[in-house]
Amino acid sequence: MRKFKEFIIEKLILICGLASIFFVILIFLFLTKEGLAVFKSVTPANFILGKSWYPISEPAQLGILPLILGSLMVTLGAAIISIPIGVACAVYIAEIAPLKIKEILKAGIELLAAIPSVVLGFIGMVTLVPWVKSTFHLPTGLTALSGSIILAFMAMPTIVSVAEDALYSVPKSYKEGAFALGATHWQTIYRVLLPAASSGIVAAVMLGIGRVIGETMAVMMITGNAAVIPQSILVPVRTLTATIAAEMGEAVVGSEHYFALFAIGIVLFIMSFIINVTADLFLHKRR
Amino acid sequence: MADIKVSNLNLWYGDFQALINVNAYFTQKQITAMIGPSGCGKSTLLRVFNRMNDLIEGVRVSGEVLIDTQNIISEETDLVSLRKKVGMVFQRPNPFPLSIYENIAFGQRVHAEGLTKFKLDEIVRDSLQSVLLWDELKDKLNKSALTLSLEQKQRLCIARLIAVKPDILLMDEPCSTLDPQGTSRIEELMRELKNNYTIIIVTHNMQQAARVSDETGFMLLGELVEFGKTQDIFTNPKDKRTEDYITGRYG
Numbered sequence: 001m002r003k004f005k006e007f008i009i010e011k012l013i014l015i016c017g018l019a020s021i022f023f024v025i026l027i028f029l030f031l032t033k034e035g036l037a038v039f040k041s042v043t044p045a046n047f048i049l050g051k052s053w054y055p056i057s058e059p060a061q062l063g064i065l066p067l068i069l070g071s072l073m074v075t076l077g078a079a080i081i082s083i084p085i086g087v088a089c090a091v092y093i094a095e096i097a098p099l100k101i102k103e104i105l106k107a108g109i110e111l112l113a114a115i116p117s118v119v120l121g122f123i124g125m126v127t128l129v130p131w132v133k134s135t136f137h138l139p140t141g142l143t144a145l146s147g148s149i150i151l152a153f154m155a156m157p158t159i160v161s162v163a164e165d166a167l168y169s170v171p172k173s174y175k176e177g178a179f180a181l182g183a184t185h186w187q188t189i190y191r192v193l194l195p196a197a198s199s200g201i202v203a204a205v206m207l208g209i210g211r212v213i214g215e216t217m218a219v220m221m222i223t224g225n226a227a228v229i230p231q232s233i234l235v236p237v238r239t240l241t242a243t244i245a246a247e248m249g250e251a252v253v254g255s256e257h258y259f260a261l262f263a264i265g266i267v268l269f270i271m272s273f274i275i276n277v278t279a280d281l282f283l284h285k286r287r
Numbered sequence: 288m289a290d291i292k293v294s295n296l297n298l299w300y301g302d303f304q305a306l307i308n309v310n311a312y313f314t315q316k317q318i319t320a321m322i323g324p325s326g327c328g329k330s331t332l333l334r335v336f337n338r339m340n341d342l343i344e345g346v347r348v349s350g351e352v353l354i355d356t357q358n359i360i361s362e363e364t365d366l367v368s369l370r371k372k373v374g375m376v377f378q379r380p381n382p383f384p385l386s387i388y389e390n391i392a393f394g395q396r397v398h399a400e401g402l403t404k405f406k407l408d409e410i411v412r413d414s415l416q417s418v419l420l421w422d423e424l425k426d427k428l429n430k431s432a433l434t435l436s437l438e439q440k441q442r443l444c445i446a447r448l449i450a451v452k453p454d455i456l457l458m459d460e461p462c463s464t465l466d467p468q469g470t471s472r473i474e475e476l477m478r479e480l481k482n483n484y485t486i487i488i489v490t491h492n493m494q495q496a497a498r499v500s501d502e503t504g505f506m507l508l509g510e511l512v513e514f515g516k517t518q519d520i521f522t523n524p525k526d527k528r529t530e531d532y533i534t535g536r537y538g
Contacts, residue, residue, distance in 0.1 A: 182368070192393075
């Protein structure tokens with residue numbers, strides 16, 4: 001009887017484990033089936049490299065290059081802002097901050113992660129966007145830069161907590177060894193601790209960027225959503241994610257437009273898959 | 288060259304007194320061993336000499352520790368130059384996760400930035416030669432130090448110290464993770480090094496103390512019970528507690 005019970009429980013757990021993989025496969029299959037249909041009306045090269053996105057004109061122009069560049073520009077901007085601040089913050093928390101401040105900072109970072117993206121987008125819209133507009137004397141503050149700044153806030157909690165973890169797990173003996181050789185605290189940090197934690201820090205950055213590239217709500221609210229190839233960071237852009245979110249409701253099921261949105265989904269899927277796998281590789285290298 | 292003179296040294300971790308009125312004199316160019324059961328304060332004493340205890344919160348020290356007429360206990364002591372003069376080898380070999388070359392060069396990069404590559408190469412070579420690793424490692428200086436064997440790592444850590452030209456080497460159970468062969472080779476190295484350095488070794492292993500040291504101190508519960516020529520301590524201890532310890536009645 002007991003054996004039978006064990007058997008049932010084991011199988012139940014197995015099914016739960018398999019279910020998650022099963023659903024991922026199902027989603028992926030559905031995405032490919034719907035997405036690949038777009039290539040009946042446009043070649044893959046023209047889809048990826050096409051310069052204009054006019055999905056409802058006649059004939060429809062389905063080039064997503066402006067969207068890809070929009071996503072990359074916003075992501076790159078967010079990375080440039082969040083990586084130095086995030087890593088420096090992690091170093092401060094892991095190495096320098098007194099215990100009390102450390103607790104407060106860690107709680108603060110967690111709180112930052114808990115802010116829903118729509119709230120961040122809303123705050124960005126009423127505070128950041130007017131500031132960008134007046135600072136740079138632009139016709140509109142809804143720009144890639146605004147999106148980058150807000151997304152940097154979203155990437156930071158991930159970067160800080162994963163990087164802090166990596167720094168914290170550097171063996172204490174390295175630090176003792178460096179101090180015993182007469183290194184100062186800062187020399188110890190940048191000559192020993194940062195190199196020792198480097199793979200964990202790279203993983204932290206990749207996970208942070210992964211979060212940014214998939215983010216939708218906040219960017220849709222503050223980047224202006226103009227599907228043109230961006231010439232600078234101070235113009236409105238439209239990201240891949242925002243395009244799907246904004247247009248899926250209006251696209252006629254089974255139309256070229258509809259299939260094209262699914263194909264954008266595939267592109268996004270591949271991008272975040274690559275980023276996550278890279279992050280994973282670095283995390284494993286660390287162990 | 289430097290002697291260490293310890294007078295009326297007391298140390299507290301919070302409310303716990305770990306060192307009680309220690310007086311001792313460590314002579315240059317010889318090996319002094321500190322023995323005693325776990326928790327007797329011998330490692331704590333060692334860590335007073337390069338102020339590593341500063342890393343622990345709530346440590347208080349009183350008394351005087353003179354190295355070259357300077358009281359290193361005082362607040363004004365420059366820790367960077369103290370630790371340059373008083374190097375330490377740890378229980379577990381702790382090479383940095385850098386290349387073999389960079390491990391040795393670390394001290395120079397920290398203390399004397401802007402050295403020429405030629406000069407640095409020379410220091411790396413000399414340091415590795417003095418721990419008898421040069422012939423084994425000269426072709427793989429760019430390999431990670433973490434790929435070495437435990438004994439090689441410990442030698443590398445000693446070489447890393449020698450590269451900053453200290454006067455005093457503190458060794459905190461440097462052989463406790465090594466096998467008997469590794470241990471005897473490190474002991475060999477210590478005998479060689481004592482011609483140029485003041486060496487203080489903390490060890491659990493009484494035979495090791497008897498083998499390598501010129502003088503020995505026996506510590507118990509924070510007190511330095513007996514201090515003298517190694518031969519005297521082991522053959523003719525004056526204190527009953529020393530005798531009980533070295534004959535294995537406790538420990």
